[in-house]
Amino acid sequence: MNYIELTVPDAMRNHGTMWSRWKNRGVPAYLLALVLTGFYILVYWFPEPLAPLASLLDPLAQLLRGSAADRWFLYGTVYTVAVLVMGVRMLLRYRTQRYHVYRTLTLMTVQLMMSYLIPALLARMGSKEFYFSYFWPLKPEYLFPSNISALVQSDNGLLMFMGFWTITMTVVATPVLTYFYGKRWYCSWVCGCGALAETAGDPFRQNSDKTLTAWKIERWMVHSVLASVVAVTGLIWWANVDPASPVAPYAQDANNVYGFLIGSVFSGVIGVGFYPLMGARVWCRFGCPMAAVLGLLQKYASRFRITTNGSQCISCGNCSTHCEMGIDVRAYAQRGEDIKRSSCVGCGVCATVCPRGVLKLENK
Amino acid sequence: MRIVIIGNGVAGITAARYLRKLSDHEIIVVSEEAPYHFSRPAMMYVSMGHMTFDNTKPYEDWFWKKNRIELMHDTVIAVASSNAGLHISLRSGSTIDADTIIFATGSEPAWFGWTGEHLPGVQAYVHKSDLEALERNVQGARNAVVVGGGLIGVEAAEVLHARGLHVTMLVRESGFYRRVFPAEESDIITKHIAAQGIDLRLSTELDRIVGGENGGRVNHVISSSGECIQADVVILATGVKPTIDLATQSGLNTDRGVLINDRFETSLPNVFAIGDCAQFEHGVEQLWYAARAHGEHVARVIIEGAGPYVRGTYFNSAKFFDLEWQVYGVIPPESDESNSVYWNDASSTRSVRIAHNNGIVVGVHGIGVRLRQETCVNWIESCTSIDIVQKQFQKAVFDPEFTRKVTV
Ligand SMILES: Cc1cc2nc3c(=O)[nH]c(=O)nc-3n(C[C@H](O)[C@H](O)[C@H](O)COP(=O)(O)OP(=O)(O)OC[C@H]3O[C@@H](n4cnc5c(N)ncnc54)[C@H](O)[C@@H]3O)c2cc1C
């Protein structure tokens, strides 16, 4: 299909975005936030009421995983359907821009395959339920000794592959890919959190806070989370290497606290629950340790940047308004400066909404 | 030293920012339209719901205090000079003494005294008050007429169209923007606008505006061809003229604009004029980019005693509904195969033209194609031959990744 020919006179338009009560923090947005937050709380801590809903998915669960549907299967299914359905919306909305078409299709495929079907099939095979698209520090346990040594030292080829995959992706691929393409290779093309944000979260992108104060808070928070996950991983390893050490008894507690506060409350309940109120990248911006690592690489060791086209900027503010990461893109563009911000996930929407062709994502 | 700037548009604000960067002087900006600087070209995005009015402000409100730029939301009603210096009177009744004054009063709608131009429902689209008027005027309205086929006219048409009104556009030229665009480009834009459902009346002007029964709101307009076109809203977008009344009354030499030399000096010592309101020997430069450049340069003149302002290679850009347009250098509207290379893709909404003078490139023009300013300007300023530019054209393409290639 040649969508360019079909639809050029019909580009992405933001008509009425600011008047929609769904998109702009009206009552429906608050209700949706309540529903989403509630759903996460049930899934994590009070799954009973969800049991009948989950059992509806039993046939599908039997087919895919060979076992009855539990709350996690329900959650994974809802999540994947959200990505696929809202992904189609995304494809329609941004159909004249190949960048968005390609990355949305990639996100949808990765979510469906790597985060849904393959883990289910692995479970069915009796192997480890493994997510090939998540790495440390987003999934801290993937680099924990219990996990990694079990995998790498396994005599099962598949498990060994998982072990080497994790190590290679974390230690080699992450810095290399980020050097060439910036953080976006992960955040806007692969990551499951990114997949939901870029599809289901697209209608809410303008709700991110662009103030300087928000930027300050963001840097403190996201780097604190990174420091915590490094500390937790270090503790777990320490306890593993030297079980007699005084910190050993606390390592698992530290991991549990991290898992509860960051893994569940922040990334789940707040991260998705607050989509309609603070934009879809609340977690990615303020909490995700993977984003923090990629961000540091992007800022100091990457060819990626958003270039500004000379003096063409009219300071209109479309770019800043629709930046889901809350970057004040205009502040750079109107001074003719390139944008090199650690938080930028390279979604490319600033370049799409710019009416003067000022912004371009480049790996130069 | 105390410097007072009249007008917080891009010219005045850029001057204030650079004055602060380069000096420690006291800086006061007086402006009547809005308490804080906003982006005038962004008005349409507010009217279409892409952004809130707050989003059009390029700087957060704390910025001014932090940079010691005092903002006054007021109107300057008189400027006088005496041996003691310059004196400014404000509508609120207070007065300010100043050592230096910069006029950055911008421009205002140019209307031509049509019958009915003051009827309710008839408006311009230039100032913040017009933005507010539009919100009132579109309530319950079904038909709109936009008069004028310039850049503001097409923005007004897009806004009204986005608000669900049926829009008729009266355009004096035989093709859209034909006064500026070569025939092919004008044709692309004309077709694109028509394809949106805009009723485009070419070679047509406004004759008069007619109100409804009992002298109420506008009801219809009569075109130069005598046709009657229904209208609940009329936007007169027939251009802007420099805002100079204050300057004239204050004894500055004015013509169309406030007369200045190439260092922005007016006929009064220590009084400067920049942006839309200023008129050089060669005329006015009423562009966002020019106003910004003036603001920076006048600060350099005042603080560093900089020499003449030299305008770089011309450039401009706009968006006609979904079609972006960018230009660098000179593209004569009468361009054809003899003095330009033209490319246009199969879908015929993307086009590039490279104009040359006996093989030396003088201008680059893109519709639906983004072009890198640095590269294009460089080609033009270093008198590059058309063959080289054609061969290296990919260097100038600024389209998003994966966009189909331009093959000039
Ligand atoms: C709808 C629209 C879209 C546009 N789009 C583009 C575009 O895409 N690209 C482009 O290059 N240009 C564009 N322009 C033109 C551009 O906006 C102007 O060239 C630019 O804003 C001029 O800036 P300025 O600072 O000289 O004046 P202005 O922005 O007009 O600011 C002057 C200010 O001075 C105030 N003022 C005047 N008199 C007094 C007084 N006596 N006391 C106190 N305050 C006073 C006025 O209220 C006003 O706020 C557009 C214009 C309009 C109306």
Ligand code: SF4
């Ligand atoms: S959207 Fe484009 S023109 Fe508008 S402020 Fe951003 S970079 Fe400048």
